[in-house]
Amino acid sequence: MTPLERRYRWLLFAYPPGYRAAHGQELLGVLLDCAAPGRTTPEVREAVGLVTGGLRERVRQAARGDAWRDGLHLGVTVVMTAQLAVLLPYAGSIPGWVALSALALLAVLRGRVRLALPLVSLTGAKAMAVATAWQPVDVTLLPVYPGFLTAEPLFAASAPVTVALGYGFVCCGLLALAAGSGPPRTRSWRWAAAVPFAAWTGPGWMPEGTPLPLSLSRTVLELAVLCLAVWAARTARDLRWALAAVVYLLAVSVQLGEHLAELTRQHLAYWGLLVFLTALTALVPYGHRRRVPD
Numbered sequence: 001m002t003p004l005e006r007r008y009r010w011l012l013f014a015y016p017p018g019y020r021a022a023h024g025q026e027l028l029g030v031l032l033d034c035a036a037p038g039r040t041t042p043e044v045r046e047a048v049g050l051v052t053g054g055l056r057e058r059v060r061q062a063a064r065g066d067a068w069r070d071g072l073h074l075g076v077t078v079v080m081t082a083q084l085a086v087l088l089p090y091a092g093s094i095p096g097w098v099a100l101s102a103l104a105l106l107a108v109l110r111g112r113v114r115l116a117l118p119l120v121s122l123t124g125a126k127a128m129a130v131a132t133a134w135q136p137v138d139v140t141l142l143p144v145y146p147g148f149l150t151a152e153p154l155f156a157a158s159a160p161v162t163v164a165l166g167y168g169f170v171c172c173g174l175l176a177l178a179a180g181s182g183p184p185r186t187r188s189w190r191w192a193a194a195v196p197f198a199a200w201t202g203p204g205w206m207p208e209g210t211p212l213p214l215s216l217s218r219t220v221l222e223l224a225v226l227c228l229a230v231w232a233a234r235t236a237r238d239l240r241w242a243l244a245a246v247v248y249l250l251a252v253s254v255q256l257g258e259h260l261a262e263l264t265r266q267h268l269a270y271w272g273l274l275v276f277l278t279a280l281t282a283l284v285p286y287g288h289r290r291r292v293p294d
Contacts, residue, residue, distance in 0.1 A: 120170050157213070206266055
């Protein structure tokens with residue numbers, strides 16, 4: 001295999017596996033035939049075109065089936081990813097419960113919502129026990145201090161009602177999905193890679209002593225994912241990404257609403273960006289006009 005062919009094969013990973021199996025060899029042959037003699041790397045414009053085309057094909061394949069059911073499943077997946085990120089730094093103190101939350105996310109990624117429901121309920125019950133300091137079983141020493149990624153004790157900036165609403169919100173979404181016909185679609189394992197970025201509170205960018213410090217890494221991740229959702233919604237002219245964004249926005253708004261009187265300009269700017277991108281995700285499918293042939 002030549003270096004050029006190897007690099008083309010890497011770029012073709014942007015396409016879904018089914019598309020690569022059906023058309024990958026044909027597309028690779030065309031690329032190699034059209035390449036200049038002696039060339040070892042693809043042209044920048046060609047590489048960008050391959051990656052963009054692969055992402056478009058992934059979006060087209062994702063925009064299949066019931067948009068509302070799939071959008072709800074995607075929104076629940078995002079919220080559960082954020083909930084696992086909250087628990088991850090405390091894995092040394094509550095390893096069993098962090099593992100239970102990870103299993104719940106894994107079940108949702110595989111479309112096993114009926115299996116995920118009791119796992120989320122148990123994790124939520126433990127989270128409430130820690131938040132309220134009432135622990136009839138499985139007593140954990142409070143406060144629960146982190147081992148990495150953050151410096152704040154568990155739920156130091158969250159009231160019990162906020163914790164309860166977050167897990168209750170997820171349980172309601174799972175119940176709605178379980179009541180439907182057939183399991184939801186499976187999700188990519190790449191969602192698990194987002195957990196450490198969402199869990200890390202650094203680098204510091206807000207004044208010390210802020211009642212609700214915002215994680216810069218998590219904020220950048222959220223905005224990047226929402227920008228991708230806007231692009232996907234415009235490409236597929238589909239509202240499933242808007243529904244997922246609304247589900248996540250509601251979960252974040254509950255957390256911010258608890259500290260309504262203490263919010264700073266950074267908090268308001270952060271929330272405003274989330275609202276703007278969520279609204280854009282809902283509007284761009286209607287603004288994409290069809291081209292009328294001559």
